[in-house]
Amino acid sequence: WPTDYDDEGVYDVTFYAIDGEDTTLVDSIDVQITILDTNRTPWVFEWPPGQNRTVNEGDTLFFQIWGYDEDGPIPILSAGWGYSPHGGTLNFDFTDSLNGFGVLTITPDHSQSGFHAFYFVAHDSDPRYPNDSSSWIYVFAVNDVPVCGDANYDGMINVADAVFLFAYLFYLVTEPVDMWTADCNGDGLVNASDATLLINYVFRAGPAPTCAAVK
Secondary structure (H helix, E strand, O other), rough: OOOOOOOOOOEEEEEEEEEEOOOOOOOEEEEEEEOOOOOOOOOOEEEEEEEEEOOOOOOOEEEEEEEEOOOOOOOEEEEEEEEOOOOOOOOOOEEEEOOEEEEEHHHHHHOOOOOEEEEEEEOOOOOOEEEEEEEEEEEEOEEEEEEEOOOOOOOOHHHHHHHHHHHHOOOOOOOOOOHHHHHOOOOOOOHHHOOOHHHHHHHHHOOOOOOOOOO
């Protein structure tokens, strides 16, 4: 009896044994067979499939995720960042619309060019059997005018630039996208004095960053 996923239930079955020589000699037995429910793993896809996933730095990319469960209930969807060539996370947000669709919103800043991987997960009421998929996107670099003091190259000058410089000096992150923007005091070196200048500028109304005149 090759059962299907729709055959869950209790079945009363009678088995007969008939004599090979005298067919009037018959015996039977009643057996109750129970077919248990099997929870099928939900599916998750990009929607529509097969589209190029590219975006410029500073722009926004939207695309949908579709989840489907053959057992009926609408699956719960989630998304996460999986890989970046720079070792940091990519700016993104994911919203599950709770109708089988979700929207991934990606807004890369000016230091996040290159390939990035995302993964998508669909799961039903049984969290032991999720299903996942992944997708690559490519962020095109945009040749913006560099800003003196914008050490992390996100288009703004704030304390995050000082934090980035300290992280760079202690070998925690790769070098700035543009070393000229990180030389905040214009002395031709990138060191703790540049980070200190930024902190004084942001919090103490100190002198503004003044990079070298010739880039």
